[in-house]
Amino acid sequence: MFSLFKKKPNKFIVLLIEQAALTFKGVEYLQEYMETHEHVLAKKVTRTEKEADEVRRILIDELNRTFVTPIDREDIFALSRAIDDVLDYAYSTISEMDVLNVEPTSFMTRMVSLLKDATYELYMATQRLEGHPAVAADHAQRAKALETRVEGVYREAIADIFSGPEDVHHVFKMLKRREVLRHLSNAADRVDEAGNLLADIVVKMT
Numbered sequence: 001m002f003s004l005f006k007k008k009p010n011k012f013i014v015l016l017i018e019q020a021a022l023t024f025k026g027v028e029y030l031q032e033y034m035e036t037h038e039h040v041l042a043k044k045v046t047r048t049e050k051e052a053d054e055v056r057r058i059l060i061d062e063l064n065r066t067f068v069t070p071i072d073r074e075d076i077f078a079l080s081r082a083i084d085d086v087l088d089y090a091y092s093t094i095s096e097m098d099v100l101n102v103e104p105t106s107f108m109t110r111m112v113s114l115l116k117d118a119t120y121e122l123y124m125a126t127q128r129l130e131g132h133p134a135v136a137a138d139h140a141q142r143a144k145a146l147e148t149r150v151e152g153v154y155r156e157a158i159a160d161i162f163s164g165p166e167d168v169h170h171v172f173k174m175l176k177r178r179e180v181l182r183h184l185s186n187a188a189d190r191v192d193e194a195g196n197l198l199a200d201i202v203v204k205m206t
Helices: 011-036 039-065 073-100 106-128 133-161 168-205
Strands: none
Touching: 011 039, 011 073, 011 106, 039 073, 073 106, 073 168, 106 133, 106 168, 133 168
């Protein structure tokens, strides 16, 4: 009987949670790839990215068909885009590593591990957004803190690849590694953007 009066979860928040969950799942696959370098994991990230794109398409369609939203529609759209971008960069990272046969480095592995923790914090933030916005804000801040650590490792990695021998073979290897590192850095930037958007949403909700 009590279930009849239970408030239904907001459809937009449900879709954001689903997006965040798929992003976390995709980055988990990326971390496995860093450890094993198995081609099948690249396919899993590709599939997960397509699933997340479909969720985002549904969210945008719902936004276009809904007159009143519980959160500003611009905020919903921007948060969805930021979360989507994180997975897009995870996809481009693993795609280029797989195609260009780039071997994972310790720097890449560290960045992905931190990125996985950050996407988990985003996932938790979306889950808590409706019922416990203050807790959601805390998870968003944790995600932002992890992004800062990713950028620290990125700077270490860039310094390292430019300190090697100056032969043609090294230059090609350096360029490929730098491109992969750039994708991971961009993914972290989008985590930071999502964290900021979540914090703004919480302020508007409370």
